[in-house]
Amino acid sequence: MTTVAIPYHSGYGHTEVLAQKVAEGVRDAGQTPVLLKIENAAQDFAPLIEEITKADAVIFGAPTYMGDVSGVFKVFADATASAWFTGAWKDKLAAGFTNSHSFAGDKLHALNSLAILAAQHGMNWVSLGVPAPAVTAAERGPDSLNRVGAFLGLAAQSDNASPEITPPAGDRETARLLGERVAKAAVRWAVGASAAADLGKAA
Template sequence: MSTKVAIVYHSGYGHTAVLADKVAQGVRDAGQTPVVLPIESATQDFKPILDAITEADAVVFGAPTYMGDVSGVFKVFADATSAVFFTGGWKDKLAAGFTNSHSFAGDKGHALASLTILAAQHGMNWVNLGVAPPAVTAAERGPETINRVGSFVGVAAQSDNASPEITPPAGDRETARLLGVRVAEAAVRWTRGAQPALSDAA
């Protein structure tokens, strides 16, 4: 039975959506099933997304970094997850995250911290990026470099004010794909480890 990884994200201009697609590719590359859940607006019905996350074995949250934090649309979604919070429906589920902004830093770490806190409030277990920063000089960190920003908590990508077809660059896309692989593989181990315990308790 395939492990399901939900990828729920908001993308203002399409660049964060590129990362979501690469995370999904990584999940598929690991032989598991991605469930891609775009957040379209702050006024939509979030229940289908909440239900899909509940049914998944793991979730990867994604949002652009606007003004030093996750986008307002994603924050509205995060507030709506209180419906699940009060039931403990996501407790012990695996979670991870990614963000994107125009500047190289842009306080993306704060946005990733918001995603980790959201997961922690639900009692979820955070999966970090697991990719070491590049062992090169800053001048050598080109667009093909994996984890070129040097983030540990999750994917921190950088996009220019250009078409999502060309930015974020290849290195950031590959970093997102590797996160998808990591979360999918972790979810397989996590769910398999839980099965004997559930059988013993029955």
């Protein structure tokens, strides 16, 4: 069984809803999610970094504030230099999700930041893999999958309301599908790595 770490920061609870749905998707794929909540910029990140190091794959999550990942998440990202120095996360699978109030909100910039963080660590990025709705903008309702049309990762949209009701069902299901996709990819990745090691021994 493979393990998928989900380190995330959530300022108001909406991104946490997505993290929980991502974890549900990992479980639906028969694998083990490890939710790692980033509480604040002053916490000790060492335990989170250790859990990520032990995991087979990672799905980073952060809200988009002012066109990029939240400042708290960025402090965590900077702290992962301790793993970068040793190459501890090299060749792991990685993916990401973000959330903001507007439909655009420069969420792509935040997803790019998450992908670049993964690239800095030598990780392999897994895209969302969910097509945008083939309907008009007016027909894209709250139940639509990938309703904002992002592909690098999950880009969700939440209103200024309770996390109990927003983000809507379509975004939550897209988050679940992302978790499921990464978990299944991690299984294939692990099998391939094992097969490659066996070939190396035979050679």
